[in-house]
Amino acid sequence: MDSLIIQYLLNAIFSAIPAVGFAMVFNVPRNALVYCAIGGAVGYTTRYALMHLNIPIELATFLASTLIGVIALYWSRKYIVPRPVYTIASIIPLLPGTYAFTAIINLLQMNAQGVSPELITLFIDNGLKAVIILSGIGFGLAIPSLVFMRYNRPII
Numbered sequence: 001m002d003s004l005i006i007q008y009l010l011n012a013i014f015s016a017i018p019a020v021g022f023a024m025v026f027n028v029p030r031n032a033l034v035y036c037a038i039g040g041a042v043g044y045t046t047r048y049a050l051m052h053l054n055i056p057i058e059l060a061t062f063l064a065s066t067l068i069g070v071i072a073l074y075w076s077r078k079y080i081v082p083r084p085v086y087t088i089a090s091i092i093p094l095l096p097g098t099y100a101f102t103a104i105i106n107l108l109q110m111n112a113q114g115v116s117p118e119l120i121t122l123f124i125d126n127g128l129k130a131v132i133i134l135s136g137i138g139f140g141l142a143i144p145s146l147v148f149m150r151y152n153r154p155i156i
Contacts, residue, residue: 020040023089032085035086036085065136073145106122
């Protein structure tokens with residue numbers, strides 16, 4: 001039990017680092033950097049916990065990005081800052097870099113070695129997984145604003 005908690009804490013810390021790094025690249029105000037770190041840590045830890053409950057990575061990413069969207073909507077109303085200040089940096093740890101990279105490597109191997117059924121299967125599998133994860137991130141960030149905002153006025 002203790003090792004699981006330590007693993008979650010380490011994942012939270014190591015996912016907050018790229019969130020803050022990309023927030024600095026995007027010139028986020030200093031007082032919002034802490035919230036970007038919290039958003040990145042909460043999002044990645046949520047996805048990690050859901051995946052430990054045997055939920056597929058696509059659905060886990062969608063639910064984690066929905067949580068990031070809800071939290072960012074609350075922070076944007078509380079601190080009167082646009083939502084993308086928090087959401088863009090917070091979703092960086094959720095991006096499917098490994099799947100997209102593997103799909104491109106498989107595509108390059110097909111070009112260099114010739115087309116084989118195994119390479120086609122790997123390319124389609126990794127490419128579709130990356131596209132579905134990216135779609136889940138997009139829809140997950142959009143749904144909270146569609147649910148809680150009506151006619152540019154907040155419901156909550």
